[in-house]
Structure formats: C-alpha cells, structure tokens
Amino acid sequence: MIELDPKIPTGPLEKKWQHFKEHAKLVNPANKRKFRVIVVGSGLAGASAAATLAEQGYNVDCFCFQDSPRRAHSIAAQGGINAAKNYQNDGDSVWRLFYDTLKGGDFRAREANVHRLAEVSRNIIDQCVAQGVPFAREYGGQLANRSFGGAQVSRTFYARGQTGQQLLLGAYASLSHQIKSGRVKMHTHSEMLDLVVVDGHAKGIIVRNLLTGELTRHAADTVMLATGGYSNLYYLSTNARGCNTTAIWRAYKRGALFANPCYTQIHPTCIPVAGDFQSKLTLMSESLRNDGRVWVPKKKGDQRAPQDIPEEERDYYLERKYPAYGNLAPRDISSRSAKEVCDEGRGVGPGGLGVYLDFKDAIARLGKKGVEERYGNLFEMYENITGENAYERPMRIFPALHYTMGGLWVDYHLMSNLPGLYVLGEANFSDHGANRLGASALMQGLADGYFIVPYTLGEYLSTQFGNKVTTDSPEFEEAEAAVRGRMNRLLEVRGTVSSEQFHRELGTLLWEKCGMARSRESLLEALTEIPKIRERFWNEVGVPGTGSSFNQALEAAGRVADFFELGELLCRDALTREESCGGHFRVEYQLPDGEALRNDDQFNCVHAWQYQGEGKEPTLIKEPLNYEFVHPATRNYKH
Amino acid sequence: MNFHLRIWRQDHEKVKGFFEEIEAVNIPADASFLEMLDMVNNRLIEKQKVPVAFESDCREGICGTCSMVINGIPQGPGRGAACQVYMRSFCDGETITVEPYRAASFPIIKDLVTNRKAYDRIVQAGGFISEHTGGAPDASATLIGKHEADRAMDAAACIGCGACAAACPNSSAMLFVGAKVTHLALLPQGQPERKERALNMVRAMDEEGFGNCSNYYACEAVCPANISASVIATLNREYVAAACRSVAE
Ligand SMILES: Cc1cc2nc3c(=O)[nH]c(=O)nc-3n(C[C@H](O)[C@H](O)[C@H](O)COP(=O)(O)OP(=O)(O)OC[C@H]3O[C@@H](n4cnc5c(N)ncnc54)[C@H](O)[C@@H]3O)c2cc1C
Ligand code: SF4
Ligand code: FES
Numbered sequence: 001m002i003e004l005d006p007k008i009p010t011g012p013l014e015k016k017w018q019h020f021k022e023h024a025k026l027v028n029p030a031n032k033r034k035f036r037v038i039v040v041g042s043g044l045a046g047a048s049a050a051a052t053l054a055e056q057g058y059n060v061d062c063f064c065f066q067d068s069p070r071r072a073h074s075i076a077a078q079g080g081i082n083a084a085k086n087y088q089n090d091g092d093s094v095w096r097l098f099y100d101t102l103k104g105g106d107f108r109a110r111e112a113n114v115h116r117l118a119e120v121s122r123n124i125i126d127q128c129v130a131q132g133v134p135f136a137r138e139y140g141g142q143l144a145n146r147s148f149g150g151a152q153v154s155r156t157f158y159a160r161g162q163t164g165q166q167l168l169l170g171a172y173a174s175l176s177h178q179i180k181s182g183r184v185k186m187h188t189h190s191e192m193l194d195l196v197v198v199d200g201h202a203k204g205i206i207v208r209n210l211l212t213g214e215l216t217r218h219a220a221d222t223v224m225l226a227t228g229g230y231s232n233l234y235y236l237s238t239n240a241r242g243c244n245t246t247a248i249w250r251a252y253k254r255g256a257l258f259a260n261p262c263y264t265q266i267h268p269t270c271i272p273v274a275g276d277f278q279s280k281l282t283l284m285s286e287s288l289r290n291d292g293r294v295w296v297p298k299k300k301g302d303q304r305a306p307q308d309i310p311e312e313e314r315d316y317y318l319e320r321k322y323p324a325y326g327n328l329a330p331r332d333i334s335s336r337s338a339k340e341v342c343d344e345g346r347g348v349g350p351g352g353l354g355v356y357l358d359f360k361d362a363i364a365r366l367g368k369k370g371v372e373e374r375y376g377n378l379f380e381m382y383e384n385i386t387g388e389n390a391y392e393r394p395m396r397i398f399p400a401l402h403y404t405m406g407g408l409w410v411d412y413h414l415m416s417n418l419p420g421l422y423v424l425g426e427a428n429f430s431d432h433g434a435n436r437l438g439a440s441a442l443m444q445g446l447a448d449g450y451f452i453v454p455y456t457l458g459e460y461l462s463t464q465f466g467n468k469v470t471t472d473s474p475e476f477e478e479a480e481a482a483v484r485g486r487m488n489r490l491l492e493v494r495g496t497v498s499s500e501q502f503h504r505e506l507g508t509l510l511w512e513k514c515g516m517a518r519s520r521e522s523l524l525e526a527l528t529e530i531p532k533i534r535e536r537f538w539n540e541v542g543v544p545g546t547g548s549s550f551n552q553a554l555e556a557a558g559r560v561a562d563f564f565e566l567g568e569l570l571c572r573d574a575l576t577r578e579e580s581c582g583g584h585f586r587v588e589y590q591l592p593d594g595e596a597l598r599n600d601d602q603f604n605c606v607h608a609w610q611y612q613g614e615g616k617e618p619t620l621i622k623e624p625l626n627y628e629f630v631h632p633a634t635r636n637y638k639h
Numbered sequence: 640m641n642f643h644l645r646i647w648r649q650d651h652e653k654v655k656g657f658f659e660e661i662e663a664v665n666i667p668a669d670a671s672f673l674e675m676l677d678m679v680n681n682r683l684i685e686k687q688k689v690p691v692a693f694e695s696d697c698r699e700g701i702c703g704t705c706s707m708v709i710n711g712i713p714q715g716p717g718r719g720a721a722c723q724v725y726m727r728s729f730c731d732g733e734t735i736t737v738e739p740y741r742a743a744s745f746p747i748i749k750d751l752v753t754n755r756k757a758y759d760r761i762v763q764a765g766g767f768i769s770e771h772t773g774g775a776p777d778a779s780a781t782l783i784g785k786h787e788a789d790r791a792m793d794a795a796a797c798i799g800c801g802a803c804a805a806a807c808p809n810s811s812a813m814l815f816v817g818a819k820v821t822h823l824a825l826l827p828q829g830q831p832e833r834k835e836r837a838l839n840m841v842r843a844m845d846e847e848g849f850g851n852c853s854n855y856y857a858c859e860a861v862c863p864a865n866i867s868a869s870v871i872a873t874l875n876r877e878y879v880a881a882a883c884r885s886v887a888e
Binding site for chain 1 (some may be wrong): 649666669671678681682683684685686692696697698699700702703704715717723725727740749752754755756758762763764766767768769770772773775776777778781782783784785788789792796798799822823824826828829
C-alpha cells in the first residue's frame with residue numbers, strides 16, 4: 001500500500017512557506033526553455049499557471065474544451081475573492097483568514113496548506129490590480145470590501161456581481177500576452193481524454209479535437225490538471241453545463257488517488273427548481289445574505305402570500321439559531337437549516353421547496369436605489385428567470401450543488417502521488433477541508449496558479465533532465481487505443497435515449513440519497529441503483545453521428561459514462577466516513593440539536609482512494625491530519 | 640406551448656446549409672430557449688437523428704459561449720445572451736427562425752456554431768497589461784476614483800460573444816475592441832501601453848477582416864453586456880491620438 005507523504009515543511013507554521021521558497025530547487029532560465037509543461041484547463045487555476053510558467057520561460061501547451069480560454073467556468077463566479085489585507089482595519093490578519101478557512105472546513109484540511117493560502121491571498125489582489133482588474137472602489141479611491149459567510153470581518157474584494165469574470169479576464173489577458181509571445185500554445189476545443197503515464201511518471205495526454213474528432217498525443221515533462229470540479233455529477237448544479245470529471249477521473253484510473261470525493265458543497269441561495277426540463281440551477285450570490293433576511297412562515301403549509309404574513313408569524317431561523325453570524329452562517333449550515341424547515345413542511349413556493357430571502361428591511365434602510373446599486377444585476381437575473389420582482393416580494397431560494405471540495409490528492413507541492421502530475425484549483429482536494437467558505441475558491445485557484453506551482457515545480461523538474469518521452473512510445477499507443485475503444489463502444493450502442501436523460505436520472509438519485517443528508521441506508525441504496533442505471537446507459541444510450549466529426553452527443557456521453565463511475569466512488573466514500581463534518585452530513589451522527597457530530601478520533605484524516613481495476617473495489621488510503629498549531633474545536637456559529 | 644422552428648443546418652463550412660423545419664411541441668413556458676433546443680435534440684436522438692449543434696456553457700449570460708441569431712437578432716430578443724431568453728416571451732404557435740452568426744470573420748463550424756477565434760487574436764495583439772507575476776506593488780498604493788473604476792468596469796463587462804460584429808451591416812468589431820481599449824485606458828495601470836494597445840488592436844481587427852463603423856448602432860442594440868457605443872468614440876480618439884503621436888515621433 002502507498003504511504004502518503006504530504007511533504008509539509010518543518011518549522012513554525014508562519015515560516016513554512018517562506019522556508020520552502022528559500023530552499024526550493026530552482027531551474028535556471030536556460031534550462032526552463034528545455035522543459036515542456038502541459039496545462040489542462042484555462043480557468044483561474046489553469047490560465048494563471050500557464051501564463052506565469054510561460055513568463056518564467058517554460059514552454060507551455062494549454063488546453064480547454066471551450067472555443068476560447070476566456071469561457072472557462074470561473075467566468076461565472078459572482079461574489080468575490082478573499083484576501084487578508086485588513087484594509088478595513090477591522091481586525092483581519094493572515095492568522096484570522098487561516099483560522100476561518102480551517103474552521104469553515106470543519107478542521108478537515110492541512111494546517112500548512114491553509115496557512116500558505118492565507119499568506120499569498122494578499123499577493124493575489126496586488127497582482128490582479130496590476131493587471132487592470134476593476135475591483136469596486138470607495139469614493140476616496142480605496143478598494144472596497146464586503147463580508148461573506150463564515151467571517152466576522154470584511155475581507156472580500158469584488159467587481160460588482162462579476163468578480164470571477166474580471167479575475168478570469170485578467171488571467172486570460174496575461175495568457176493572451178504569452179500566446180502572442182509564442183511561449184504558450186493554446187489548444188481550444190480540445191478535450192483531454194486520457195493521461196499517459198511512462199515509468200510511473202505523468203508525461204503526456206491524449207486529446208480529442210472536438211471540431212474534427214481527431215485524436216492527438218501530447219508529450220511533456222510534466223502535466224498539470226486544472227480542470228475544475230465535479231458538481232455536475234448531480235446533473236442540476238450551479239456549474240456551467242460543460243463542467244465534468246473526465247480529466248481527473250482518467251487520471252484516477254491511471255493511478256492518481258482521489259481524495260474525499262464525498263465532500264460536496266451545497267449552496268444555500270439558488271433559484272429553486274422549476275420543472276424537469278431544467279438544465280441548470282442559477283446561483284444567487286451569497287453576498288445577498290449581507291442584506292437579505294432568510295425566513296419561512298412559523299406555521300406549516302402556510303399558503304398566504306409573503307406580504308400577508310405578519311412579522312410575528314415569520315421565523316427568521318438563521319438569526320434565531322445562530323445569533324452571532326445570523327444570515328451569514330456558513331454554507332453547509334445554512335443549506336441544512338433550509339432543508340430542515342422544508343422537511344417540517346414550512347417551505348414556500350412550488351412543492352414547498354424554497355425559503356424566502358427578504359430585502360424589505362434593506363430597502364427601508366438603504367432605499368431601493370441603494371439595494372439596486374449593490375445587487376441590481378442579481379435582481380434582474382432573478383426576475384428574468386422566475387418572472388418575479390424581488391424588490392416587491394421576497395426572493396425564493398433553495399440549496400443546490402455548487403462546489404466540490406474533494407478532488408485528486410496532492411501534497412504540499414500540489415503534486416499527486418503520480419510523480420509529474422500536478423493538480424490545481426477546484427480539481428484538487430487541498431485547502432477547503434469538508435466545506436469551503438465563500439470567496440475562497442477564486443483565492444485558491446489563483447494562489448495555486450500564480451504563486452504556488454511556479455515555486456514548487458522546480459523541485460520535480462530539476463530531477464527530470466534527460467527524461468524526455470516521445471509520443472511514439474507504447475504507453476501513448478495504448479492510451480490512444482483505449483480512448484478510441486471507449487468512443488467506439490459508445491457509438492456502437494445505437495440506442496434511442498439521450499445521455500442527458502441518464503445523467504438526469506443519476507443526478508436525481510444522488511441528490512436524494514447522497515445530497516444534503518446521507519445515511520447508511522440511503523448510501524447502500526444508491527450503491528445498488530447506480531450500477532443498474534449504468535447498465536441501462538450502456539445498452540440504450542443514443543449517440544448519432546461519428547467519432548471523426550464535431551459530435552456533441554458523443555462528448556456528452558463520454559462525460560456521463562465517467563460520472564457513473566465517480567458516483568459510485570462518492571457514495572462509497574460517504575459510507576465509509578461515519579461522522580458528520582462540513583458538507584458531509586450523516587443523519588446517524590448528529591448532536592441532539594441537529595448539529596453535525598464530528599468524530600476526530602477516527603476520522604481526522606484524508607480519505608484517498610486508489611483505483612484497482614474494472615469491477616474491483618478501490619482501496620482506501622488514509623492520510624492523518626496532524627493539528628499542531630490549532631485545536632480542532634467543535635464548530636460553533638451561535639456565539 | 641408549441642413552436643414551429645426553422646433551424647439552420649449545415650454540416651461544415653464547405654457544404655451548403657439549409658433551413659430545416661422542426662416542430663417543438665409541449666414546451667413549458669418557463670423553459671429557456673436553450674432548454675427548448677435540448678428537448679428538441681433529445682427527441683431527435685430518440686429517432687436516431689443527428690441533433691442540432693449549438694454551443695452553451697454557463698447558461699447564465701456571462702461566458703459568451705452561446706451564440707446564435709434568433710428571429711434575426713444576434714443573441715436573441717431582450718437584454719442578455721441567448722441563454723437568457725425564455726419561452727414565455729414568445730407566442731404559442733409562433734414560427735421561430737434560428738441561425739448562426741453571419742459574418743465572414745466568424746466562419747460556420749456546424750449548424751449554429753461559428754468560429755469566433757478572431758476575437759481572441761485581437762486580444763492577443765494588445766488587450767493586456769504586461770505585468771510580471773509577483774512584481775506588483777501593494778494594491779492600495781494607487782487610488783482610483785470610484786467614478787473611473789465604475790466606468791472601467793462598465794467597459795470591462797464585455798462577454799466576448801461576438802454579437803456586435805454579427806449585428807453590424809459592416810461586420811465591425813469596434814464595440815468589442817472599444818470596450819477593451821476603454822477599460823484599460825481608464826485605469827492608471829493601463830497607461831504605459833495605452834498607445835500601442837490601440838494601434839495594435841485596431842491593426843489586428845483590420846487584418847481579421849472586420850469592417851469599419853458607420854454609426855448604425857446595431858451593435859449597442861444587441862450587446863448582452865450593455866456596452867455603450869461611446870466606447871467606439873473612445874477607441875477612435877485613442878487611435879487617432881496614438882497614430883498622430885507615432886507619426887510625430
Ligand atoms: C455560479 C458560481 C459562482 C461562484 N462564485 C464564487 C465566488 O464568488 N467566489 C469564489 O471564490 N468562488 C466562486 N465559485 C467557485 C469558483 O468559481 C470555482 O471553484 C473556480 O472558478 C474553479 O476554477 P478552476 O480554475 O479550478 O476551474 P474552471 O474554471 O472550472 O476551469 C476548468 C478548465 O478546465 C478545462 N477542462 C476541464 N476538463 C477538461 C478536459 N477533459 N480537457 C480539456 N480541458 C478541460 C475547461 O475547459 C476549463 O478551461 C463560484 C462557482 C459557481 C458555479
Ligand atoms: S461588446 Fe457586447 S456584443 Fe460585442 S462581444 Fe462584447 S458583449 Fe458581445
Ligand atoms: S451560455 Fe454562457 S452566456 Fe450563454
């Protein structure tokens with residue numbers, strides 16, 4: 001069995017990263033030119049890594065499946081990015097951001113990684129401002145901040161409701177500059193369908209050109225996956241339609257460990273599901289909870305219009321249960337509370353699956369114009385989708401799948417157990433433990449790409465002189481044949497059901513059995529149901545057209561096939577983790593008041609899964625989490 | 640609701656395309672336009688027919704992936720991108736025509752999908768600030784007035800969808816280019832390369848075969864990101880100032 005070495009530097013917490021940087025092996029400029037780096041993904045993590053490494057002198061090949069790197073899913077992030085700048089002079093510090101993130105993650109992340117993240121958060125803002133990111137400003141010209149869930153300070157930087165867009169366009173601009181300079185070769189409309197491992201090292205990928213269907217082989221000295229999260233496993237999520245697990249799933253099947261797949265985040269403020277035609281769920285930024293108040297009627301099945309329900313008959317349940325944080329309680333807690341009140345029959349809107357987010361008081365305080373200035377575009381979006389005006393009646397919101405904390409296992413260098421394979425951004429499991437705080441994903445993606453991997457890469461590459469591989473090796477041959485075989489199998493089914501329909505079925509099952517609340521029973525049910533649906537998929541799926549042309553049905557079917565396999569691993573992980581922590585809530589493990597009951601004696605560890613072959617059970621490998629500097633307290637957002 | 644669709648079908652750039660007539664039946668009013676197309680495609684798959692190719696990703700109006708012309712309007716009726724169009728805004732039984740962008744610089748890939756890489760190449764020509772990762776001064780070192788920051792953000796909101804050039808009788812990309820030039824020209828960080836940026840982006844735009852602006856304002860009318868045509872005036876000013884300066888030098 002593999003021993004997992006997280007490679008955490010020794011020494012005091014605040015000195016670890018500094019010490020690492022001062023002693024890390026470097027590759028000199030002349031030698032950087034001799035190395036080729038593959039970066040899969042052009043979101044915040046991928047674009048920032050590709051641009052920075054090219055700037056340092058490496059030759060970079062960057063891949064994305066969209067028609068332009070600027071369209072990666074990161075573009076859709078709304079609310080903001082955290083940084084411990086303490087510009088507001090409200091008591092923020094690196095330590096506080098570190099502690100909030102660790103606590104928000106229910107003490108299931110590595111101290112050293114999270115501390116490093118908090119440290120470099122400050123450089124990110126400097127970097128982005130230098131790129132021309134138009135962050136919101138005060139009248140005096142200073143950078144503005146807002147508060148986000150799980151924090152008592154204002155440390156979130158934002159660009160209206162389009163922070164992800166502006167940060168990604170900043171990284172995209174840098175990437176474009178490097179493409180122009182010839183140091184990055186950008187491959188758009190290109191989907192990685194397998195990882196090539198040579199002598200135990202990740203040395204290349206197999207790619208399908210989505211426009212022509214052509215399969216190509218790409219060799220390099222190192223491969224970086226920055227391919228985002230897998231929320232779309234649940235079919236309906238706030239993620240872009242194209243988000244999928246294929247890249248990391250292929251790497252898993254080639255030997256990379258998959259860590260904590262059951263840590264999924266369900267966002268409390270999304271527009272509720274309207275019907276079974278729905279293709280995605282739309283997030284209403286968490287920043288709305290700064291000024292909106294969440295409530296449901298006190299009475300069950302109250303059918304009155306919200307404006308007819310008097311103040312004393314409303315239950316502002318977050319303010320009631322968590323007075324210290326109120327409407328800004330962390331996401332997992334807010335989502336679960338919404339589920340509880342709906343389970344009690346107090347939900348509102350169609351099917352009773354919704355709660356109110358009310359701006360009445362905010363409008364009284366700030367005026368309609370004030371609210372419009374802060375959230376105008378979100379209100380517009382809400383009206384466009386639901387046909388309701390949220391200035392006049394409260395929004396209806398409900399939790400939805402949003403983010404996945406789990407991902408490929410990486411050490412402190414962001415390298416997986418497969419040497420040469422780096423994993424960045426949402427695709428790795430590293431920093432958010434069992435729950436991610438708002439505005440921390442953008443921070444992590446950019447930290448990984450701009451400031452971490454450019455320092456850690458030298459440690460590996462400095463050992464790789466003379467280890468060049470070429471694409472005519474048997475490993476490339478075999479990987480390409482495997483990809484072709486899988487594609488042909490899908491094309492040969494010739495069924496009549498679209499992969500989307502199977503995907504929806506899989507997603508609904510997972511949402512019910514392994515969503516906001518999980519039990520041994522529900523997980524065992526899911527584990528018997530998934531293989532049945534999968535079998536039907538492989539017998540009935542319809543993929544018209546050929547493999548050697550632009551074929552979106554084939555792309556979708558390949559991704560859904562991988563989701564089926566991941567779904568099983570996720571349920572298995574959830575079953576094995578017999579405790580409740582962060583986004584993983586097992587109904588058997590809760591305190592009398594319904595709060596999550598962690599079990600630090602047994603589960604204060606990372607669960608990393610190793611693939612054992614088709615039809616075989618994966619092996620569980622544990623990495624203990626050693627808390628040297630903080631004491632993992634029970635999360636308390638009440639006081 | 641039921642709709643009669645006239646959808647452009649074209650296998651690839653080299654063959655001739657045609658309008659196919661497809662009935663979209665039993666469509667919920669709350670479905671989005673793209674969800675309606677999903678339903679149409681699922682039914683085509685049931686009949687083992689090739690589904691209609693169209694691209695989308697975020698389905699929230701921000702990524703700029705979905706590009707199509709609905710009833711003659713690039714990105715469809717109403718404010719926002721094509722993915723933000725809802726079926727309730729059409730009449731029951733209505734005939735709806737759906738076709739790809741028509742602009743020589745956006746060649747057709749398949750059905751409703753066009754190649755918009757020309758916009759990426761224009762950005763590569765100069766739509767950036769040449770900074771170095773790690774070398775930036777503290778973000779609070781330079782103050783930027785709220786008014787300037789807001790105006791920069793207005794221009795930076797462009798989603799790169801290409802509707803501006805698709806709507807323009809001259810296939811001009813000046814709204815897109817003007818938005819980027821304006822965004823960076825308004826910020827102190829954008830000053831050092833201000834001149835080259837305008838010159839290089841305009842040159843790239845010409846090389847890609849986009850036409851000139853003759854003030855139709857069709858771009859502004861369709862732009863899903865509300866980019867104001869005033870950015871075109873800014874672009875002209877920036878370009879002329881830069882060109883004069885380079886002649887003088
Ligand atoms: C609606 C929404 C709002 C959000 N708001 C916030 C927020 O306010 N603050 C915050 O901190 N976080 C937010 N998040 C989370 C955050 O946006 C994401 O976690 C983050 O952007 C992920 O970035 P990434 O670079 O890891 O991956 P992504 O941006 O998902 O990029 C993945 C890239 O990989 C490529 N790719 C994937 N698979 C393949 C393959 N097989 N072959 C080739 N290329 C591939 C894609 O083309 C893409 O370029 C939000 C998320 C959502 C859904
Ligand atoms: S300016 Fe408007 S129409 Fe043109 S690409 Fe940008 S968002 Fe699209
Ligand atoms: S799909 Fe992203 S803008 Fe329409």
